[in-house]
Amino acid sequence: MVFSKSLTAEEFNPEIIMNSGQVFRMKKETAGADGMPDTYSACSGDNDVYFYLNKEKDTWDFACEESQWDFWCRYFDFDTDYTSYNNIIRKSDDKFLKDSLKDAFGMRILRQDLWEVFISYVISQNNNIPKIKKSIQILCDRYSDGIHFPKADVLAFIPEAELMDGTALGYRADYIKGISERVAAGMLDIEAISKLPYADAMEALLKIKGVGPKVANCIMLYGFHFMESYPIDTWMKKIISEDYKDYNTKDAYLDYINSEYPGFQGYVQQLQFYHKRKG
CATH class of the missing domain: 1.10.340.30 (Hypothetical protein; domain 2)
Structure with a gap:
């Protein structure tokens, strides 16, 4: 069965999401040719979905079992307004983070199996x-x-x-x-x-x-979707030491993240991570 959802480029970009380091089983199945759309797939637990941008209707179309649609809505976190997070970032004085947002437009935090x-x-x-x-x-x-x-x-x-x-x-x-x-x-x-x-x-x-x-x-x-979580790996350590070096310690930097972006620190991390790796 096919389910359609109207999503702007700011709200959903599978290329960004699947290359953000948060998911290992989302991929591009076919690259569009002769007017055909790029087709993507994802698998999580016992659930499978194929999806593509329907240019005629200007919607994202998701093909999955009817019984799985609720799972995929939750998986893609469609109930969360990521634009509201972006608006807070746009108003900030954090140049690195604002550049990260421009680079990672359409990011979402998935709710995986x-x-x-x-x-x-x-x-x-x-x-x-x-x-x-x-x-x-x-x-x-x-x-x-x-x-x-x-x-x-x-x-x-x-x-x-x-x-x-x-x-x-x-x-x-x-x-x-x-x-x-x-x-x-x-x-x-x-x-x-x-x-x-x-x-x-x-x-x-x-x-x-x-x-x-x-x-x-x-x-x-x-997995648990605690958006206040902020994973720190080697890339994030590099970001802290190179792009936020005015903060003398990791704890001071995390105090900044927690105070300025409460409730969506993990989303901030994904934007930064994607931007740094691409850079």
Whole structure:
């Protein structure tokens, strides 16, 4: 079934979103030719969607199962007004952030499947995006149908040596197996953690073997949708040291972000991250 949604370029740009580092399973399927639109796809959990800009109707058209449409509306966070965030940024004196906004017009923070995003960001630690995508695809090919992410009760019973073989997971295989075993046994409830208050959810994540502060912040932002989360990786450290060097410490810089952009710090981070990597 096809669902249409009117979205401006400021409200939605899949090229920006899928290259922002927050998602590993959104891609361009076909590049438009002879007047045909570019077609994109996304897969999250058990849900699949294809979407493209319908130039005749000036809408974005999403093709998915009728029962999945609510999931995709939530996934793309269509209920949130990102233009209101942009208006605050435009009025700021932060040149780097305003340049980032111009570069990353159409960014949104996705609400991804909790299990998939959890394991994806365990894989992401000390890793780069092409290798992360490759490892995730190998897991899907080996232990699912090649499209959907394998479930915890499957990964829990894969020998660690097999998980490491040819997947480029390395030491992360131990973390993935351990987390999968706990989820499959009912000892770890990721959905329950996602419903806790921010501080409690962060504390619970940091108690899990394989989850450090950066991974926890990514899960909090891209899975649990705590928009106040502000993941700091090597790119963000570079931004703080090079583009915000007037702030003497990371804590002073974060005080600035938290005071000026409360409630959408994670969106600010994504704009900055995209701009710096592109730059």
